[in-house]
Amino acid sequence: MKKIIADFIIDTPNGFYCRIGGFYIDPKTPVQNAIISHAHADHAIAGSVNVYTHSATFNFMKLRYKQRAAKQFIPIEFHQPFFINQIKIVFIPAGHMLGSAQILMEFEGLKYLYSGDVKSQPDTTCEVIEFVQADVLITETTFANPAVKHPSPIEAMKSTLSIERPLLIGAYVLGKAQRITALINEIAPSAVVAIHHDILAYHQIYERYQRLTKQYQVLEKKDLRLKKPYIYIVPPLTFNTYKLQGLMSCVFASGWQALQQANTHTLLLSDHMDWFDLLAYIEQVKPAEIWTIHGDGAFLKEHFSNSAVKVKNLAK
Numbered sequence: 591m592k593k594i595i596a597d598f599i600i601d602t603p604n605g606f607y608c609r610i611g612g613f614y615i616d617p618k619t620p621v622q623n624a625i626i627s628h629a630h631a632d633h634a635i636a637g638s639v640n641v642y643t644h645s646a647t648f649n650f651m652k653l654r655y656k657q658r659a660a661k662q663f664i665p666i667e668f669h670q671p672f673f674i675n676q677i678k679i680v681f682i683p684a685g686h687m688l689g690s691a692q693i694l695m696e697f698e699g700l701k702y703l704y705s706g707d708v709k710s711q712p713d714t715t716c717e718v719i720e721f722v723q724a725d726v727l728i729t730e731t732t733f734a735n736p737a738v739k740h741p742s743p744i745e746a747m748k749s750t751l752s753i754e755r756p757l758l759i760g761a762y763v764l765g766k767a768q769r770i771t772a773l774i775n776e777i778a779p780s781a782v783v784a785i786h787h788d789i790l791a792y793h794q795i796y797e798r799y800q801r802l803t804k805q806y807q808v809l810e811k812k813d814l815r816l817k818k819p820y821i822y823i824v825p826p827l828t829f830n831t832y833k834l835q836g837l838m839s840c841v842f843a844s845g846w847q848a849l850q851q852a853n854t855h856t857l858l859l860s861d862h863m864d865w866f867d868l869l870a871y872i873e874q875v876k877p878a879e880i881w882t883i884h885g886d887g888a889f890l891k892e893h894f895s896n897s898a899v900k901v902k903n904l905a906k
C-alpha cells in the first residue's frame with residue numbers, strides 16, 4: 591500500500607503550502623503560485639503572480655481588486671485536469687458559492703482532497719457539490735459540532751417572508767445576497783426585492799453564469815427612503831445604519847447563531863456544512879486520514895477515535 595505523505599500540505603504563515611508542487615492554496619499573502627478555491631475575501635487575496643482558479647472566481651476577484659487581482663490568471667474549469675510540477679490537479683464543484691471548488695491533488699497514486707468551504711444544502715445560485723473519493727481529506731470544520739444543525743433554507747426564508755414589511759435583510763455582498771434574492775424569487779415571486787447598489791455588480795456576474803435572473807430592483811443612492819411593500823437586501827454596514835434608525839423589521843442572514851441574537855428576527859442561512867452534512871460528506875470521500883483546518887476539529891477527532899480513520903489538526 592502506498593504511503594500518505596504526512597507533510598504533503600503544511601500550514602505556513604503565508605497559507606497552506608504544497609512543497610512538492612511549489613504552490614499555495616488560498617494563500618494569506620501574495621505568492622508565486624496560488625490555487626484559489628473560491629472568491630470570498632478570506633480565501634481570495636490580491637497580488638499573487640500565477641493564480642489558478644475557476645473563471646467565476648477570476649471575475650469576482652477582478653471586480654473586487656481591479657488591476658491588483660493577480661499578475662496572471664489561469665482559468666480552470668471543473669473536471670479539467672492540469673499539472674503544477676508533478677501534481678495532477680482537478681477542480682470539483684464545492685456547492686459553497688458560484689465557482690467554488692474542492693481541489694483534488696494526485697501524486698504517486700494517492701489523492702489529497704482540499705475541501706475549501708463546502709455546502710451540500712440546495713442552492714440554485716451555484717453548482718451542486720460533487721463527491722469524490724480521496725485518501726486524505728483536508729477539510730474545514732467551521733460547524734463541526736454535533737450541536738449544530740442548520741435549518742432548511744426554504745423554511746428559514748419562508749419564516750422571514752412572513753415578517754412585516756418593509757423588511758431589511760443584511761447580507762454579505764457575495765454569495766449570500768444572491769442566494770437570498772434567488773430564494774425570495776422562488777418562494778414569493780410577487781415580492782418586490784430591492785438590492786443595495788454595492789451588490790449589483792456581483793448579481794450581474796451571477797446572471798452571466800445563468801445562476802440568477804433579474805427579478806429585482808436596485809436601491810439607488812439618492813433613493814434611500816424605504817417603502818412599505820419592499821424587501822431590501824443590503825451589506826452589513828448599511829444594515830447596521832438602518833437598524834439603528836429602528837424604522838423597520840430587520841434580519842441579518844448568517845449561519846452563526848451568535849450574530850442573530852441582537853436582532854428581533856433571525857435568518858439562519860449557512861453556506862457551510864453542519865455536523866450531519868459533514869459526516870455524510872466524509873462517508874462519500876472515504877478518506878484514510880482527515881486533516882482539519884478552520885475551526886476546532888475536536889469533535890471530529892472524538893467521533894472517529896474508535897475507527898480506522900485518522901484525524902489530525904493541520905492548522906497551527
Ligand SMILES: [Zn+2]
Pocket residue numbers: 628630633686707
Ligand atoms: Zn467561503
